[in-house]
Amino acid sequence: MLNRRQFLRRSALGVGAACISVHRPFLHAWDEPGLELRARPGRAALVDTDNPTEIWGYNGRSPGPLLRVSQDDSISVGLRNDLPMPTTIHWHGIRIDNAMDGVGNLTQAPVEPGETFSYRFSAPDAGTFWYHPHFRSWEAMARGLYGMLIVEEHEAPFVDQDIVLILDDWRLDEDDRLDERSLGNLHDAAHAGRLGNVLTANSHPGPTIPVRFGERIRVRLLNAANARVMNLEFAGLAPQVVALDGQPVSRQRTPQARLTLSPGARADLLVDVDLEPERRASLKLITRGGEVPAAEFLAGPERARSAPLISSFALPSNPLATALSLADSHRLELSMEGGAMGRMNSARYQGEQFSMRELAAKGQAWSLNGEAGMPEKPLFSVARGRTVEVAMLNDTRWPHAMHFHGHHVQVQSTSAHDQAGTWRDTVLVDTEENLSVAFVADNPGRWMVHCHMLEHQAAGMATWFEVL
Numbered sequence: 001m002l003n004r005r006q007f008l009r010r011s012a013l014g015v016g017a018a019c020i021s022v023h024r025p026f027l028h029a030w031d032e033p034g035l036e037l038r039a040r041p042g043r044a045a046l047v048d049t050d051n052p053t054e055i056w057g058y059n060g061r062s063p064g065p066l067l068r069v070s071q072d073d074s075i076s077v078g079l080r081n082d083l084p085m086p087t088t089i090h091w092h093g094i095r096i097d098n099a100m101d102g103v104g105n106l107t108q109a110p111v112e113p114g115e116t117f118s119y120r121f122s123a124p125d126a127g128t129f130w131y132h133p134h135f136r137s138w139e140a141m142a143r144g145l146y147g148m149l150i151v152e153e154h155e156a157p158f159v160d161q162d163i164v165l166i167l168d169d170w171r172l173d174e175d176d177r178l179d180e181r182s183l184g185n186l187h188d189a190a191h192a193g194r195l196g197n198v199l200t201a202n203s204h205p206g207p208t209i210p211v212r213f214g215e216r217i218r219v220r221l222l223n224a225a226n227a228r229v230m231n232l233e234f235a236g237l238a239p240q241v242v243a244l245d246g247q248p249v250s251r252q253r254t255p256q257a258r259l260t261l262s263p264g265a266r267a268d269l270l271v272d273v274d275l276e277p278e279r280r281a282s283l284k285l286i287t288r289g290g291e292v293p294a295a296e297f298l299a300g301p302e303r304a305r306s307a308p309l310i311s312s313f314a315l316p317s318n319p320l321a322t323a324l325s326l327a328d329s330h331r332l333e334l335s336m337e338g339g340a341m342g343r344m345n346s347a348r349y350q351g352e353q354f355s356m357r358e359l360a361a362k363g364q365a366w367s368l369n370g371e372a373g374m375p376e377k378p379l380f381s382v383a384r385g386r387t388v389e390v391a392m393l394n395d396t397r398w399p400h401a402m403h404f405h406g407h408h409v410q411v412q413s414t415s416a417h418d419q420a421g422t423w424r425d426t427v428l429v430d431t432e433e434n435l436s437v438a439f440v441a442d443n444p445g446r447w448m449v450h451c452h453m454l455e456h457q458a459a460g461m462a463t464w465f466e467v468l
């Protein structure tokens, strides 16, 4: 829980730590050929600038450099591993060549300490994506290893500011050090996953973002937490969701103050700022224990224009295969079982059937279709171009954020959330919810499907499929 003490501690610090300009420092000159990302230890002022926390970051920073590329450009990034454990980079949400997907032991060998790997790919979809390791990600990402990848539209609609907000919750001890002892804790893995006690935006404790009355801003939100589903609320601004997981939302939505973002998910928001000069607005995380401020927006003394824009804003659509042929689709069920207070008695693991107790001894607590952990055979295998329908049944007491690699999937029907019709790469499936998704399996290779609550993934909720 984000407790009162920490909340207060952060507010007290708010003044000193305020006023970082959230977008510009993260802009990265991409043009330099052969950008290198060094995964290495570093420090970040998560709570207090005088007492920065030891983290892991790309080029020693968390979040890592903001990568901005153009749609369809060829991208090349060298990874150098200066961490004490193997790593990879996964380009979350990019419909990428399979060999560049960065999944340790599925699409590539993990990159050993001191070694390098070069990623070359292009990004067919414009939008908000991110990158992170895909080997022991529960540990590396709890330590801060991730960054945002923005793919710019060939013709982006006009905004005055493009603001990136990467939200994370960190589990820190009394001295603001990362709580390392609890890494890999099985109790966390069998419950909600690792939840932090300090909330940051771009690794700052409640940054203040300067805006102006009349400005049109695009806010790119990412939930980079290991496991926390974030229920967010805007006070003083009326954002409109224009894209989810990088894919433009088709119907024009009305502004909404509340938004739920699962781990791994992104939302692009459009805001026409109508804050009078010197007034503040805020983005808050709503928790059971109360509200926690994530970021503030402060209107400067000048107005950008005399009245906020009223013209509509629409993102160009991406070249996704949206024509699903449901009549002759490949259909399957994906049943999620396990976790604390669940009904699972046993599951297969590495080819053998084990009881819950035996699984726990092996660090496993969850299963997908009766199998804990990556099975040797794919969940399914289909010819390229086939429509696939997956009916997910969450038979557990916990929500899960199911992430599909190499594809985006359309939510078909759901018994809970209002997300039907949206295209996602990460789909939140609530407890006891039945939710089905469909997509055209048009990207050949071996692709993971897993829960993006990283402890759930490590404790069994991971599988893969194959497109031939």
Ligand code: C2O
Pocket: 090, 092, 132, 134, 264, 403, 405, 448, 450, 452
């Ligand atoms: Cu963002 Cu398979 O991960």
Ligand code: CU
Pocket: 399, 400, 401, 451, 452, 453, 456, 457, 461
């Ligand atoms: Cu999960």
